[in-house]
Structures are given as structure tokens and as C-alpha cells.
Amino acid sequence: MVLSFRQESDETDRLLALSDGVIAIAITLLVLEITVPDIPVGSQISVLPDLILEQWHEFFGFVLSFLVIASYWVNHRRVFVHIVKHDRGVVWLNLLFLLMVAFVPFASSVFATYPGQLGIMFLSGTLALTGFTLALLWSYASWKQLVEEGLASRAVKIQAARYLASPFVFLLAIIVAAFDPSFGILTWLLLIPINAALQSRLAANLEEDGV
Template structure:
């Protein structure tokens, strides 16, 4: 059994393929939560823009969930770019990540239907757990030395911070929602500067690692 599993551990193509399929379906399901507003009888059609504006939470939930799932997909792809092999732990952690991704459309629907304290907390909680599973997957792969050799420890740390930043923002929004759920929604805007900052540091770290490796080769 050891030899067949060794061959299986070196075959990583099917993991991203399955993950891409689940993520694509989850993103597609998000749009089904946006409904066409119904105009009551006797109300002029000219009031349609007002009814559409009242659905702001549906559009916000769709756009945010789409972008967050897309960001998690980019990070997930980045993990497997660095993978040279995998083990059973990676298989199960990846399935756990996909479980949470598949649950995001429900959480989005909960928020768009009940854009209150409870809806915000459920939505933030699911997105936080999704991000944490991705962080644990990266942490496990780094600990087990499943990533490519030569990846600088500084790059690994910055990448870890990148994986952890988004779920921490959603945890913060849960705490803020206890006192003010509208302010909690605004805390989601922190995702933009935090991820941009860590991404710039990550790119700089990778470039420095490449320069060091080139210098060493000479």
C-alpha cells in the first residue's frame, strides 16, 4: 500500500480541479439570491428604482461574497502552486475548506434576508471559518514540508499573515456587531488595505528570495 499511496501523494492535479469546481458552483449560486423586485398593484412603475435601492443588502452580499470567495480561490491556488506533494491531512483539510465554501451561499442568503445583527454575525462567522480553514491548510503544508524547497521562511510567514488577515477582519466584525451591526458592515472595508499591504510585502519578499537564489547560483 505504501508504493501506491506514494504515487497518489505526488499527483496533485485532481485536488485543484475538484476545488475549482466547488468554488465555481458556490460563486454561481450567489447570484440566485438577488431577486427582481415586485411592484405592488396600484403602485406606478416609476417607483421601481426605489424598490431596487431597497435591495442594497442583496447586492452588497453578492459582491462581497463573490470577491471574498474569489480571493480565497486565489490564495488556495497559491498554496497548490507551491505544493510538491500532499498527504491525507491535506486531502481532509482541503475538503474542510470546500465544505465552508459551499456554505457561503447560505450565509449570504441569511445576511441578505436578515441584514441585522444576527445576519451580520452569521455571515461574518462563515467567511471567517472559511478563511481559517485555508490558513490551517497552509500551516499544515508548511509544517509537513510539503511545499517546494527554497521557499524563504520570511515568505512563508508573510503568506501565513495574508491567509490569516481576512478571517481576522470578519472576527472583528462579529465583535463590533454586538454593539453596532451597521458599523460591523463598514469594518469589511478593512479587507482592501490589509490585503493590499500584505500582498505588496509578499511580492517584495519573493523578489528578494529570487535575487538571493540567483546570487547563490553565481
């Protein structure tokens, strides 16, 4: 039996289950990109710690990608906390978001292999696009009035700003890395204070509105 439009729009369990599964697999695949170093022929095993330290960029790429995907999962969960029903647009935008999430392990691998300007810009670009798709999903749902009633427009705008903060930081990292790769990496650290500030403001706003 074909579901009516009302029944289909209210069915979000399978949508969320698919999203959680794809994100969990993407996070798991990240660690597979960390390679075990080969000890040169004739060398002692005592050189292994130094060889592992030389792979700092692989570990850094893994931690960064893990934290960003985890952050996007948290934001994705918050999106669907407020979305009470969905249409085909939400379904396809959610799939677009998952497409980008599934691509992150490859981008992380590129950074691990080429930790210079190319790797930084490629990973930053991928993470930026991933964040933009999530922001687009939220903007579409709020525009189509698929979010819960009583959610103030100010809260919607703050939420949108929070979803856009990370991708804009990654875009800034691309620009900075074009001139200095080291400062491009440091730009990623801006994610911490910016997201913390927006989250604090959003929490205060929702508390005021009683949401």
C-alpha cells in the same frame, strides 16, 4: 491498480479540479439569492427602481461574498503553487475548506434576508471560518514540509499572516456588529488595505529569495 503513495501524493490535478468546480458553483449560486422585487398591486412600474434600491443589502452581500470567495480562490491557488506534493491531511483539510466555501451562499442569503446584526455576524462568522480553514491548510502543508524547497521560512510566515488577515477582520466585524451593525459592515472595508499591504510585502520577499 492501486496508486503507490508517491504517485498518489504527486497527483494534484483532480484535487485542484474539484476545488475549482466547487468554488465556481458557490460563486454562481450567490447571484441566485438576489430576488426580483414584486410590484405592489395597483402601483405603477415606475416604482420598480425604488424597490430595487431597497434591496441594497442583497447586492452588497452578493458583491462582498463574491469578492471574498474570489480572494480565497486566489489564495488557494497560491497555496498549491507552493505545495509540491500532498498527503491525506492536505486532502481532508482541502475538503474542509470546500465545505465552508459551499456554505457561503447560504450565509449570504441570511444576510440578504436579515441585514441587521444577525445577518452581519452570521456572514462574517462563515467567511472567517472559511479563511481559517485555508490558513490551516497552508500551516499543515508547510509543517509537514510538503511545500517546494527553497521557500524561506519568512515567506511561509508572511503567507500564513496573509491567509489569517481576512478571517481576523471578519472576527473583528462580529465584535463591532454586536455594538453597532453599521460599523460592523464598515469593518469589512479593512480587508482592502490589510491584504494589499501583506501582498506587497510577500511579493517583495519572494523576489528577494528568487522564488
